[in-house]
Amino acid sequence: MSSSCHESGQPAAQLTQLPQVALVGAPNAGKTSVFNALTGLNAKTGNYPGVTVARFAGTCRVGDRKFAVEDLPGSYGLDPVSLDEQVLVDVLDGDGMRAPDALLIVVDATTLRRSLGFVAQVLARGLPSCVVLTFTDELLRRQGAVDVDALSQALGVPVVAVVGHRGHGIAELREQLLDWRDWPTPVMPPPVDPGEQDAWVESVLSYAGYRVAQPHGLTRRLDAVLLHPLLGTVVFFAVMVLFFQTVFALAAPLQGGVEAFFGVLSEWVSAHVTNPWLSGLFGDALIGGVGGVLVFLPQIMLLFLLISLLEGVGYMSRAAVLMDRVMGRAGLEGRAFVALLSSFACAIPGIMATRTLPSAKDRIATMMAAPLMTCAARLPVYVVLIGLLVDPAATFGPFGLQGLVMFGLYLLGAVSAMLAAWAFKKFGDRRSQPTPFYLEMPPYRLPSPRAVLLAVWGAASSFLRKCSTIIVATTMVLWLLLNLPLHSTEQMQAAGVDTADSAAVSAYVVDHSYAAEVGRLVAPVFDPLGFDWRINVGVLSAQSARETFVATLGQVAAAEDPEDPADALRAMTYSDGPRAGELIFTAPTIAALLVYFAFALQCMATVGVIRRETGTWRWPLVAFGYLTVTAWLMAYLARTVTAFFVG
């Protein structure tokens, strides 16, 4: 979520002069809803200096006054047990950064008995504070009650009741913000020792006439099924199957639509742009490049829709409970499962989803593992290569062999991801202690449409912005490299090329292009894997985004149909070197290529996202390095093993 339109013409210095208001509260208290309601769409994400903790900041306008609002990491207490909570304490103490001028303490009214302990600890810091009471509607619905004015008197600070996702009480909260300098402070700071704190909390609750919300009947009944040892597991797998079915099956017609649109656009360009250079640049490079990536937009939006729905309903925390034991084997916790699940479509949302992990170490380990999950961009590459490797009619038992190989690649990705996470947790940082695992089980709720739409919109716009710039740039550069230098007709005729045959001309141009030189230059690296210079160019171009491999290989092979180069590829032979004349796409080479793509981090957008989420270049470089080396080694292994069996 960027705010370029809101901040243009507003110097950064001016922003920092605004009164700084920070939101603090427990992870499920509804901080983000309040934050979104206060700041609207102009929120910015970033990182705290030097650490892997996502930072959310925005501005809130009340009349002609403006406030800088920051959503601090959620926590249940001020004795930090993770790096992220350390950041919260550092911010409150003004340690290394400016302390907020005022605090909004967001508290879930249905968990007041627990939450007031946190309120006590925050109030003890002595900053001007206002308590924001969320989920008051739910408290009333479940026959609970609280007197907001009496609560305010008992606490000695202003209390505002809001229903964040409906916007109720937000106007009052904004009014309250205007007076932040005059907010009353408690006469006596509340106790922070747990024993005394309990007594203080009980006295505040009884003064405020607090009546506990009845246990949510629907939640109890649903959990009896969804967390049932047997039924819960069955439902979990059913949800997962449905999840992937929706992401892949429902997205297909939408993707077809996007493809068709770009097809029409491309035809229009080739019909109306007569200059062959411009037509190639716009038709093949720009439209082909951007179109190839935009095809994945429906899938990404669907994925985010489903994830934010499951999250909003409350199923994700149940899924995390069910998967915790399995994730524990890799040294991770249940919540990392959600991030890895998203990575099946695309590592970018998966890496962004690691923000829900309270431990920075777990975040890093999950980010390093996420690119190994088989993302949608690998799919076209796998389809083409498996098509070359396995006869479509071949079966193994009742299953088609092609499908089994595909499943095996997905399995390979998932298993390697878990192993990678385990290794990064184990060897990444041995000094620090394991973070304890605890997870609040919120009652099942109807997700707020606003929050769901925001999540989908955020993902879509970020995908469009981040990816299209990178893809456009690479495709253009590649197209130029494949078509330069220019050859005159005389030159080509002197080389024995039939200049009347356009296929022969493009084959000559490609074979003598700068790209070919580059492909031959890296040959020593990829020769042991059986790649020839054309595959090298494909692999190099796929370095920006995997799906370019298919299109590039088609272009390089000068296939009749760049979208389906399989036939042309099958017959392709080494053009030079000791293997000249032999077929390139033999089983060992294809196996090596498949495995290479399964491991290599060929996605600059992922590198960019890791850079953004960790705030340093260290982790994207580590990920890139270890994945590329592993890819090469595993590909070599795959080639050797396959060659052994095929002979």
Added chain:
Amino acid sequence: MTSRTFEQGADGRPQGEAGGGERTLADLTPSATAQVVSVSVPGSPAVARRLADLGFTPGTEVRVLRRAPLRDPLIYQVKDYEICLRRAQASCVTVVEVDR
């Protein structure tokens, strides 16, 4: 602020006096109800404090709601809400079972 442990019982009794009825949260089976006696995490006072902040303070009543399929983690009701703990954390909370 960080070096605090909670060795004291609800009414100030030292830990252990409750006798044979004393177990940890991890030993309880679903639908059992117990009262927290103490929280102690060797070598990690911050984690002990966190468990207290989550509601596991001496004298507080805790109910076991359910166990995940592989018997870990476990879900408890404490201070009017539901929380899931791994066995490792639950075994740091000493409790005495109460009848309801």
